[in-house]
Amino acid sequence: MKLTRIAPLGALVAASALVLAGCASNEASADGNAPSGSASATTLSGTINGIGSSAQGTAQQSWIAGIQTANPDLNINYDPQGSGAGRKSFISGAADFAGSDAALNDEELAGSFAMCADGTKAIDLPVYISPIAIAYNVEGVDDLKLDAATIAGIFSGKITTWNDAKIAALNEGANLPDATITVVHRSDDSGTTQNFTEYLAANAADTWGQEPSQTFPFQVGDAAKGTSGVAEATKSAKNSITYIDESGAAGLSIAQLKVGDAFVKISADGAAAVVADSPLVTGRAAGDLAIDINRTDTQANAWPLVLVSYLIACQQYKDAATGSLVSSYIQYVASDAAQQAAAAQAGSAPLSAELSAKVIAAAQTIK
């Protein structure tokens, strides 16, 4: 084969390779200047990897960006594969920390953790609070009011039309169409479904009749994958209703919820109020802040349909360097600045000052 034929091709390939191998412009600049004044005397460096809840994904993005900007040699990777994947990976040693919509259960706590020093366990620290919305797409209905029993009826398939008596009773004067309700729920297992079913099991047990679980238990309506899938399905189908993390509900109308005697609009503050009003789970290790959410909270403006997401870390790591990085990261995450940044991006509720202080204190015990 003639050299003259290969040479031009080779030159082309080499040139394009050089061009493509150019550094990303945003990383070059980030490495170049360390922001003055915000970094401590010694900046953090190293790599830690986390896997976990996709609900935390947007918040994690802003937290990682924040801490990496202040510490340019630090590399944190958070893989939003799902809470179950996160806990599995953490237990098997595939991840340095995990993000999870559910705290470690007793069975998992009884086992061993590959990343942790012998004899120590893992702790759950709440870092993300997000309200769950009941979103709907019905023409002509702007201000839907629902209570737990009606929601249970709709999502279990007992209430099938929009102008059903039970819905009309709560919404006097609303123009409810005579149309079948298209229920949209999650097809994949998710923390959102877990929290939604926990709320219904606590507030409308006889209508709902099912144990809380990550899988939607009824074969009613359409199922869609992920928050974005559910949002897309609800937007494109007429007369549909779904439960969805509030951050994904843009473009849909959100129903008001009956809490106690009043109808409450969804709000991050309401979600935070419920979490503040909830006790910690008893019988866990010191430093473990798993929360037993008070689903039947009836204080004013509370929004009990809430999701709390945790970061799971070892009390003591086998590798001290990893331990100190994880500790610093969680302390940053629970700080007011980071929580406000996440709230601005993801629409979550920032941790209350009290809870934030508890989380930071617990994170400081991580070695």
Place this chain on the structure above:
Amino acid sequence: MTTTVPGTTETAALGEVSGIHPPHVPLTGGSLPRGTVWMVLVCGWLFAGAFFALLWAADITTTFSLVGTVFFGTVLFDIVLYVISRIVEGARRAKDRLVTSLVSTAFVIALLPLVSLIWTVVLGGLARLDVAFFTQSMRNIVGEGGGALHAIIGTLLITLAAAIISVPIGLLTSIYLVEYGRGPFARAITFLVDVMTGIPSIVAGLFVFALFALIAGPAVRNGFMGAVALSVLMIPVVVRSSEEILRLVPNELREASYALGVPKWLTILKIVLPTSLAGIVTGVMLAIARVIGETAPLLLVTGFTFSMNYNLFDDRMMTLPVFVYTQYTQAAGVSAQASIDRAWTAALTLIVIMLVLNLAGRLIAKIFAPKRGL
């Protein structure tokens, strides 16, 4: 249109004499005039259009159905054309016209989703088609901005590595199957390659994950693992398509080469492979296309990162399909639209990369293929 059929009077006379009556097959048939096909097609659409317009006017349907018009118009066209052609030209020509129209319709039907897809991707991807997208990664980006350079480099490196692994193995296997293989080993390999085509991509990912967890521990994630997972998916496609192409090389070429004293291996390398080069390159391109868009295994074994990574053997790497998937599913909160825009532009980039690779492959095939004779 009248036709004169020469010879009918003679055959009729013959029939009367001999008692044998041959079937009446006109030696020359009539022919439909040139514009008939298009005329019938347009008439068909017009009729269907009128029908659906009537339905709309009579309030039976809410909107004028364009899809219905085109579909039923085309069906009408097929039927009418077949009937007319059968009457005028005879059964054989009528069947030929019918097949022609069916084949053309098949092509148009396949084009529709393609056009729709490309249109959707281009429309969605235009928003972020800027320099920043191709020169930045997602490190420290919150909300707007950022780019997919880390994903582009990742995809190119991993696909290249996967091709380097799969093409030699796949090609050599198909050479074995076509040139050498007789007996149980060859039959087993053929069978197993078929089985391999059906491995779901996520199972390939799980397998590679388990394999490397055994060797290097469960925490390891790198681009090379992704390349191995992709080659598990690529190899059967390469084997299947090259095998078909190699089988089509005429035996005369091989035998001429042996007759001249060329050893078997040189025959394969210098005669068989160059002859079938175009087909093999198509097969390799197909295989690359099969895996370049795979999300599931890469999600599992190559991981997720915001930053650039040039090292295949160390640490997580971002790839375009994973980027598209995570940007779309993570689109939440205030800057949801920014994420969705990035997702579409990344999808567009992936398609363009594939287009470039395809063209490059065909160029290579054209440069290195021997001149075709007859």
Place this chain on the structure above:
Amino acid sequence: MTTKATVRIGDRVFSTTTVVAGAVILATLAAVAIFLVIQSIPALVAGEGELPNDSANFWQYVGPLVFGTIWAAFLALLFATPLSIGIALFISHYAPRRVAQTLGYVIDLLAAVPSVVFGLWGIVVLAPLVQPLYQWLGDNLGWIPLFAGPISGTGRTILTAAMVLAVMVIPIMTAICREVFLQAPRLHEEAALALGATRWEMIRMSVLPFARSGIVSAVMLGLGRALGETFAVAMVLSPAFVVKLALLQAQNPNTIAANIALQFPEATGVSVNALVASGLVLFVVTLLVNVLARWIISRRAAFSGADA
């Protein structure tokens, strides 16, 4: 007098290399099979209450999934096979020469679209587009069991997923069919035309018989893709644990690969083993289908340029 032929070293090295390549494939497949079997055992022996969906045993869990997988793949191939053959014929024999090359590229472009994008397109464009059609079918032809209601409000049914799968599978099948049709011996084609055959008759006599094994190969590849397609189905389908033939409803049988994708991230313990075991079942199903196809091909001696 017979003399043993001298075996050249080049030949020896080359043939050994090809055998090694084949052995690598064997080894890889064996490793995959072993991995699948080991990981599946806990699920195969699991009893009541440990498996997802309250299944009493593993077979109850995987049964609807197997049905869904085969049904979706069958529907997809039903749409895709005639279309692919038609398109390949069009490109190789009907289209004008200059246009044919470009058309070939255009169809190959479809193969480059990632499955995630197909999923997105399915949700955003296809499902809303076909939903009114489903509604019409359900209202007017609902007495046919396939079209029985209640009709899905979003259009994300198994028929839609099958359509998306068909669009994904068409470029692969078309590319192989096209290559094979192009390789049909020109002399045969021209002889047929010279004898007065119409174009269709020429194709039927000298192209299709020649291409039979190639077409089956293409269908096999397409089937493999359709059976194993994960994300497109996961995003487009509205799944439920049912076994039914109805095409237009909101509860559809799920496919094995999509089920793994949906449940794997959140699965723990025996559920993970159940998912891997369902992957093993898919493996076996693909195996059986391939055995069937190979048997069909072998019934007719395939034309081969090489002395196979």
